[in-house]
Amino acid sequence: MQNRILELLPNLRRVAFALTGDLHDADDLVQSTVERVLVKRPPAGVPLIKWVLRVCRNIWIDEIRKRKVRVASDIDNMPHEISNVDGEQIALGRIALGQVNSAMKRLPEAQQTTLALAAFSGLSYLEISDILDVPVGTVMSRIARARASLNRTLNRNRVETPSIDTSTERYKHDLH
């Protein structure tokens, strides 16, 4: 099972980062999650990914929110050892993290968690509803409301950034 958890780590770390907004706290949350999952294995018939995310979410609710988690953006802890990157881009990236974190923190916990799972778990709405033990319709509405709130908050704090499309750019064969 340890190898399977290792395969889930990238998604789990992104979910944790989206929940905590802090790189160190995210990996701490992941550590706590993995420790608990290794002790308390998933019940029969429950996919590991759903179990892991359920445990992660429960830890977040029960333990992390009770602590004084740093709310400010993790500016000082962004990766420094980045090669071939313009310093201005790094600064803009930190500003972007701060703004997005701030917007996420304004969301109700239920919306934030649901959105984080939708964005990074790789699971369907139905699977997310199973993790959160809510109807699929609730998952759908939480995600929609979260995105609408984020859009309003982020647009109020607009920062002019250059538009760079990297969605499928590496696959496209475009002639100019």
Add this chain to the structure above:
Amino acid sequence: MTYTNEQLSAFLDNELEPGLMSQVREAIASDADLAQRFEEIAISDSAIRSVYSAIDTKPIPQSLVDLLSSPKVDQSHKISTPWTQRVWQTSNKPVVAATYGVLTLVIIVSLFSITLAPTAQTTLATGPVSATSNLHVALSTVPSAISSEITKREHGVITPVLTFLDHQYRFCREFKLQSSKSGARSVACYQENQWRIELSIPDNISAKQNQYIPASSITPSAFENVVNSMILGDPISSDEEMKLIGNRWSKLDR
């Protein structure tokens, strides 16, 4: 027909039933206001994905690697939350961030305004492409990044841009169609031995500067978002595309 933000949000996640997915996709392609609403939803979603994916560039803590590498896990181990026992070990290896991941830090907080760009009027009608048309032949045989003239009268040139599998497991191609007067960006999907135009917008890059163009239209970035939402997995590679062309789009030999 109006679509709610919930439906647009679910469309972004490919969570609507297939028929409704097609309806919404077509509606976005033809309704500028709807396209703008969708783009706003997509932008905030892209902001989250790009920002929080930054953790990928940070090495996995050694304590976690050790935990998952240990041959035996003590079942009686009392869990201590790392906030009280934070063990942090720095890696000796330099962190090499993928350029793509770094660039996305900058991007799509995309807190710039959504503007409706003036565009040319020419688009392709959605629906089947005649099997005897030059367009059908071009879609079936021209590799991506290759331009091919399909109409001599207006010097019409087709340039496939991207080939991918959609969520209905159809092979689809994004392509540009440009003439001396106008241009279009479109997506066609292969189904039952026939290409079908699924999406088409005017391409303002091709339009002449002094040509009258309507004020409202779907923006290129909204078109990109729609196309991205159609893609299942990764786009088809060049090698695989050549195999598809050789197999007449019937299957992908892997």
